[in-house]
Amino acid sequence: MSAENSKKTLKVSVFERYRSLLLSLGVFLAVIIAVMTYSLTLSRAVSAHNTEVQVAARANEAHENMLRILFNLKMSYGEDPNSPHVAHSLKVLQSNLDIFQKNLDALQKGGTGVSVSGQEVAINPLGDAESQKNLQAVIERWNHLKPQIALYLKDAMSPTSNPAHLELASMSAQNNYEQVSGSLTAIRGNLNSQIRVESQRTNMLQLAGVFGSLVFFLGFVFFVIRRLAAADVKADESRKETEEIMNTVSTGLFLLDKDLTIGSQYSKELERLIGQKDLAGQNLIDMLGSLISQEDLNTTHSFIGQLYNPRVKERLIGSLNPLTRQVMNIQEGNNTVQRYLDFKFNRVYKGDEISRVLVNVSDVTNAVLLEKKIQQEREQNDVQLEMLSTILRADRQMIDDFVRNTQKHNMAINNTLKAPGERQSELRSKAEHIFREVHSLKGEAYALNLHGFTVIAENIENDLKKLQATSTLTGENFLGLAVHLEELMNLTQTIEDLVGRLGNNNDSVSNQSTSGKPKMSDYYERLVADVAERNSKIVDFNYVGLQQVENEDLRTTIHEVAVQLLRNAVVHGIETPAERHARRKLEAGHVRMELQDTGSQYILNFEDDGNGIDYNAIRAKAVKLGRYSEAEAENLNNKELLALMFSSGFSTVEQATGDAGRGVGLDVIKDRVNAIGGKINISTSAGMYTRFTFTLPK
Incomplete structure (x- = not known):
């Protein structure tokens, strides 16, 4: 009995001896299990939302495919309905219709949907109210569109099918596209927001688990050290183990005190990022001094100061973090690499006091570059849609002329950039030549509402303006233009490909506009109307004379002159309605263009009933530009002033806009007319009219 009592006493004493340790281990295991369970729950939720995002994305893709196929079928109408092309398109249309319906049902009621990769996946119905609201909007639009597509598919294979069904389905799909796409995008945005929230919770939970494990480990080591009377040895082992952890984690971790001093322990990954x-003991501002701007440094200092203010809620100032996706040029050996780094700051409490700030630095370069790539592709798609819309509306001859002229402009710019030249006069002449080509291209693009070309052209013009303002030019100053030229060539190739794909599908509308007037007058009338609207003016345009010039180069010259002069007539010539009313004129200004064939030459006339040429304004601008003194300008006659008006870089407009103010339009006209041996005659009366007459030899 005494031996058994002794064993029981020993067991009790051992339990009592290690009671604190066993209780700590029990609590630790319970926390770990709870953390793992909650983390698993969050991971499942993230996975489920990701699947829902895939299903919503596939639904959006299916909807876009239906719109594209309907458009292609509309363009191919008249082909044999049993042809492989039409049959395949109808099959794909039906497939996308089924997928779209299936995914809508899955998002609404739960069940099986189709992901972007084409696999069938099971999902739950959308849970949040905002997503359900957006889904209901999609369903309402779909309920209007689906019967129209079904009506078309019912007799699509029949040779006697009603084309109105296809037209109605295509038009309805286009009308519903923006709303459906927007609602599906909103659904995905809501789901992605939920994913981010759940992911952040998971990260914070894992961070808390790591931090809790570290605290427990240190406490355990301290307990063992005290029990085994080997505090120094165990402390050294603990330090080594902590370093191993910090050398293993894939993010940059470090602690920051109130003075913004980096703690002695930080992850090895931080040095690479x-x-x-040797970052320990350094000031955070000094560390980042060469990597970010002074403004961001000041904001960072202020932001961290707010983190140490106990009256400021941590979650309320998270959006003020200046180091979110911060771009930095990092020195890596002998090379400099660009990284996007994400700094996350979390308070560390000691009791009720904020003792430190835990900083987590992660490399988000791949995510940022992927988003930029997606955005770039989206912008390219928008440009292609814009150009496709223009091609379908415009006269085929005009589009062909634009493509051909743009290729000529591109070639001229490229040849000018490659041309040798080191003297200042040669370099400035090179800039002026490029400016003329780009300005002419921009005018044609403006006239056709091709904003993609216009944006690139304006970027080139802005760079050229900076070059012209540079006191000393070198060949390196022109390197940036090569990048813009490549963009211009790629965009030209894109519109050329689109025209080639469409073939002659728009020939049916290429000869006459809906109003019955010739396409040439329609084109210039739209140009005048657009410029007038942008400049808040009312203009009546009238065109008479030839409708077509057979000579391609001469047609190009006439077109370039017309675009530049019509814009100038509206911007510089025609007054605003209020000004015309004050001068007792009709509120609508009048612009007239006439092209005559006299046998051996063409006579091209432009006339407006506006301001007339203001010679005093030309004198004042010449003085302001430093070309003449006031005394010299006063002695200039009208002919000399007109010659000055046609010089490069001269404009009486103070603020350049998309329509005027670059000082290149008349320079382009002079260059093009002189190139073919033409003559320019100008007649004007102050406050009454301006008439340009061009004599162009055949």
Whole structure:
């Protein structure tokens, strides 16, 4: 009995001896299990939302495919309905219709949907009210569109099918596209927001688990050290193990005190991310001094100061973090690499006091570059849609002329950039030549509402303006233009490909507009109307004379002159309605263009009943530009002033806009007319009219 009592006493004493340790282990295991369970729950939720995002994305893709196929079928109408092309398109249309319906049902009621990869996946119905609201909007639009597509598919294979069904389905799909796409995008945005929230919770939970494990480990080591009376040895082992952890984690971790001093312990990954070593004890502002702007440094200092203010809620100032996706040029050996780094700041409490700030630095370069790539592709798609819309509306001859002229402009710019030249006069002449080509291209693009070309042309013009303002030019100053030229060539190739794909599908509308007037007058009338609207003016345009010039080069010259002069007539010539009313004129200004064939030459006339040429304004601008003194300008006659008006870089407009103010339009006209041996005659009366007459030899 005494031996058994002794064993029981020993068991009790051992339990009592290690009671605190066993209780700590029990609590630790319970926390770990709870953390793992909650983390698993969050991971499942993220996975489920990701699947829902895939299903919503596939639904959006199916809807876009239906719109595209309907458009292609509309363009191919008249082909044999049993042809492989039409049959395949109808099959794909039906497939996308089924997928779209299936995914809508899955998002609404739960069940099986189709992901972007084409696999069938099971999902739950959308849970949040905002997503349900957007889904209901999609369903309402779909309920209007689906019967129309079904009506078309019912007899699509029949040779006697009603084309109105296809037209109605296509038109309805286009009308519903923006709303359906927007609602599906909103659904995905809501789901992605939920994913981000759940992911952040998971990260914070894991961070808390790591931090809790570290605290427990240190406490356990301290307990063992005290029990085994080997505090120094165990402390050294603990330090080594902590370093191993910090050398293993894939993000940059470090602690920051109130003075913004980096703690002695930080992850090895931090040195790689920042490109600096021996960071312990350094000031955060000094570490980031060469990596970010002074403004961001000041904001960072203020932001961290707010983190140490206990009256400020941590979650309320998270959006003020200046180091979110911060771009930095990091030195990596002998090379400089660009990284996007994400700094996350979390308070560390000691009791009720904020003792430190835990900083987590992660490399988000791949995510940022992927988003930029997606955005770039989206912008390219928008440009292609814009150009496709223009091609379908415009006269085929005009589009062909635009493509051909743009290729000529591109070639001229490229040849000018390649041309040798080191003297200042040669370099400035090179800039002026490029400016003329780009300005002419921009005018044609403006006239056709091709904003993609216009944006690139304006970027080139802005760079050229900076070059012209540079006191000393070198060949390196022109390197940036090569990048813009490549963009211009790629965009030209895109519109050329689109025209080639469409073939002669728009020939049916290429000869006459809906109003019955010739296409040439329609084109210039639309140009005048657009410029007038942008400049808040009312203009009546009238065109008479030839409708077509057979000579391609001469037609190009006439077109370039017309675009530049019509814009100038509206911007510089025609007054605003209020000004015309004050001068007792009709509120609508009048612009007239006439092209005559006299046998051996063409006579091209432009006339407006506006301001007339203001010679005093030309004198004042010449003085302001430093070309003449006031005394010299006063002695200039009208002919000399007109010659000055046609010089490069001269404009009486103070603020350049998309329509005027670059000082290149008349320079382009002079260059093009002189190139073919033409003559220019100008007649004007102040406050009454301006008439340009061009004599162009055949």
